[in-house]
Amino acid sequence: MPVDMSFFAALLVGFFGGVHCIGMCGGIVGALTFGLPAERRERFSQLIPYLLAYNLARISAYVLAGALAGLIGSLGLSLVPLQHTQLILLIIAGGFMVLMGLYVGGWWFGLTRIERLGSRLWRWIEPIGRRFMPVKTPRQALLLGLVWGWLPCGLVYSVLIWALSAGSAAQGALLLLGFGLGTLPNLLAMGTFAAQIAAFTRQPTVRWLAGAAVTGFGLYTIGSAIWNIQVG
Template sequence: MMSAGHGAAMPAGDVGLVVFALVGLLGGVHCLGMCGPLVTLYADRLGDDGPVAWTEVRQHLLFNLGRSASYALIGAVMGLLGTVLYDAAAVAAVANDVRAIAGLLIGGFIVLTGAKYALTGTTAGLVGHLGSGTVFQRLTGRAMARVDAWVEGPRIVALGAVHGLLPCPLLYPAFLFAFAAGSPLYGALSLTVLGLGTVPAVFAYGVAFQSVSPRFQGPLHRSLGVVFLVLGYLPLSHGLLLLGIALPHPSIPMYQPLG
């Protein structure tokens, strides 16, 4: 079986991180649907009718820092859970089988998610419906209730961090990918890249205090779907490789130990 650590056209891991950056950049508009109401609320508390002050810019940056940090932390936790699973499977001498099944299931889910986004131009669906659940409402309600107390100080970071816990059709496939990677470091790094990729759109929205035209949302969601197809292909192709079905695939650190 061909080693996944050889023959890559790009340095190991570069492909995955580039894809995560694209997910963040294209998904930034989607994030406004999740973060928008909270950003609008705290921007209204911060802002006035004059020019944007440095204190406002600082608070928006802190909010986005909290978001990105929470994504990175959850990515690391998911990568750690994957490591625990794969290590346990290695003890039972079924590590390759477990990695293959994880790659097929997770890669398949991300590919189907991407196909839906690309075909429909929307992120609505099973994961999106989770946003109307009780847990989502409670978390959002608690965050909204603390805006006045936290908006002007460093605790605005916590308002941003809450978003890592909310059901999100952008984040869930990324968290699953981190799990398939089985690496806390790679999970944290990839989700950090994704989180930073969403910052320009959310930051601009908060500072400019304006919405995104629905006319642009559809094409962006379709583009996001195409990027998810690429992201899902990575674990899917490696899962198939472990079953003896070789497809063209880039080298990614999470699969290098496998022969």
């Protein structure tokens, strides 16, 4: 599947999965701003540096994880002497895209069960984040974002599995960058704007169209891989 289509699909998954992201990370954003003086919390112009630092670091953690997944996948392809290994990985990635499309469309929410896979690792990482709370400087927000970027999330894990078939560390990083940028509006927006975005992403027609698009990308990936196997 072309990288640009994958990037666009990951962007859609991140944006329309924003309701889930708010549920997972909304409390973290609240905790991030809790230690700030009231005048900073109430003025968006003074709050934005903290939110930008947090989200920049969070997305950077996604990109790093995507690069590692892409690298692992490419190394696996070079070590396993199977003619159709990459195509099989593409079929698996396409399958997860279909599952993500079903999640985005609101038809199936089984991806949230994948979050349990990272719960044990999170027990070791989470105490590190507590060292930077309460947040009082943008630097602390940056460090906290780097930690919370590893919060167990079924959507992130699914995109990481997708990144295994990306073919390289750079393409895996690009895939997670698309996902991270997609989550940004929901977690960065505040007040009325946030409510408007949430209302938009919850509209059944909008979610169905986005879910159908992501599912279509997944089916296209699977079909292309099967076709290449048959003609190869």
